[in-house]
Amino acid sequence: MRRALRILLVVAVVVIGGIDLLLWTDPGRRLLVRWFDDGYAFAATNQPGPPSFEGEVDRPRIAIDLQIIAAVGAQPTDAVFPTPTLAVVARKTGELVCVDLTHGALTPWTTLEVVTNSELGLLGLALHPDWPSTPLLYVHRNIAGGRAAMSVVEARRVASPLSPCSGALGDGTSLLQLDQPYANHDGGQIRFGPDRMLWIGFGDGGFRGDPLNAGQDPTTWLGKILRVDIGMPSAGSDVTDPPYRIPPDNPFVADSRFKPEIAAWGLRNPWRFDFLPDGRLAIGDVGQNLVEELDFGRLGDNFGWRFREGDRCYDPESGCPTEGLVEPVFTYPRSLGTSITGGVYVARAGPLAGHVVFGDFATGRLWATDTTTHATSTLGKFKIHPSAFVTLPDGDVGVLDFTGTLWRLSSGVPGRP
Numbered sequence: 001m002r003r004a005l006r007i008l009l010v011v012a013v014v015v016i017g018g019i020d021l022l023l024w025t026d027p028g029r030r031l032l033v034r035w036f037d038d039g040y041a042f043a044a045t046n047q048p049g050p051p052s053f054e055g056e057v058d059r060p061r062i063a064i065d066l067q068i069i070a071a072v073g074a075q076p077t078d079a080v081f082p083t084p085t086l087a088v089v090a091r092k093t094g095e096l097v098c099v100d101l102t103h104g105a106l107t108p109w110t111t112l113e114v115v116t117n118s119e120l121g122l123l124g125l126a127l128h129p130d131w132p133s134t135p136l137l138y139v140h141r142n143i144a145g146g147r148a149a150m151s152v153v154e155a156r157r158v159a160s161p162l163s164p165c166s167g168a169l170g171d172g173t174s175l176l177q178l179d180q181p182y183a184n185h186d187g188g189q190i191r192f193g194p195d196r197m198l199w200i201g202f203g204d205g206g207f208r209g210d211p212l213n214a215g216q217d218p219t220t221w222l223g224k225i226l227r228v229d230i231g232m233p234s235a236g237s238d239v240t241d242p243p244y245r246i247p248p249d250n251p252f253v254a255d256s257r258f259k260p261e262i263a264a265w266g267l268r269n270p271w272r273f274d275f276l277p278d279g280r281l282a283i284g285d286v287g288q289n290l291v292e293e294l295d296f297g298r299l300g301d302n303f304g305w306r307f308r309e310g311d312r313c314y315d316p317e318s319g320c321p322t323e324g325l326v327e328p329v330f331t332y333p334r335s336l337g338t339s340i341t342g343g344v345y346v347a348r349a350g351p352l353a354g355h356v357v358f359g360d361f362a363t364g365r366l367w368a369t370d371t372t373t374h375a376t377s378t379l380g381k382f383k384i385h386p387s388a389f390v391t392l393p394d395g396d397v398g399v400l401d402f403t404g405t406l407w408r409l410s411s412g413v414p415g416r417p
């Protein structure tokens, strides 16, 4: 009997030790992410349906509907607009395709090398601010290497800028690279601001609960939004020398504790951000267990992760610091969604003017937050999985649906598309 007990004890120690090894060591955590997080697959829904307001009947509403622009292929993550009638759409799986916005016709362009497990892949695109006279396409993608993968932001020359898919895409030159400790929470957005600087979003590097405490670590780019000056590459080269400079007005240039590229910090996974006319950023920061959040803030702001998840303490569970941390302008609980996709600012006249339009990737709920009053209206829940919001060349909001559709979000104003 005592022998049986001893064997049981040894088995228990081995099992518990094994679980601990998985949870508390970096290779174990990487394995867990690889085993249980195999990316995202959704059935195509080309009928978004009428909006449902279930669960939010008391919230103010703005009437919109979704009109199809084009079927763009599975897993779109971002789009840029080289001309007023043409989109280049990126897919998580590495493909770049051209989409005619007038007729919806699709032209394949090229496929970039990426790793795609979990949240990795081709995640962001941007055009040089002087496009098309400076015909450089900026790409944020994940490649093999590093601990789980490498994030690469690079510049690639477009041979035929007014008709990209009829010409070559250059091999490109790396602007910067970041080692990803785990396959999830990779960020991915790149966007030029009205200040002509390139802003780059990185998540906390993943697993869960930010085991590296990256959000509050000023010495890593993980859990941050960066801001760099890519200058004016000459006609013959993709990048300047050095590839980027630190803008002298970056918030931490005089603080040696910080990486000088850092523009905003305390973020878990800033899956999409945009710029407001008053200079603030609007960031969708994906939550951990309980809350998704929309943040408005300025250069240098600390958005709280992992002290705070949304509007509550995360670590420590109670009595977490709040001083100097910027609170969200809008949060929503698990009953309404599980993964925020940050949105775009609407400048065009209509009921959405002056709002940031955003949504939840998993449930297809859409909202609009007034950037002056911070009041949030619901646009309803649709049968879509919004992976990105984009400003269309005519100023309307475009919604990339991960099942494979680019939608136009129509404001419902008579005489408007």
Ligand SMILES: [Ca+2]
Binding pocket: 266, 285, 293, 303, 304, 305, 308, 309, 310, 328
């Ligand atoms: Ca926060």
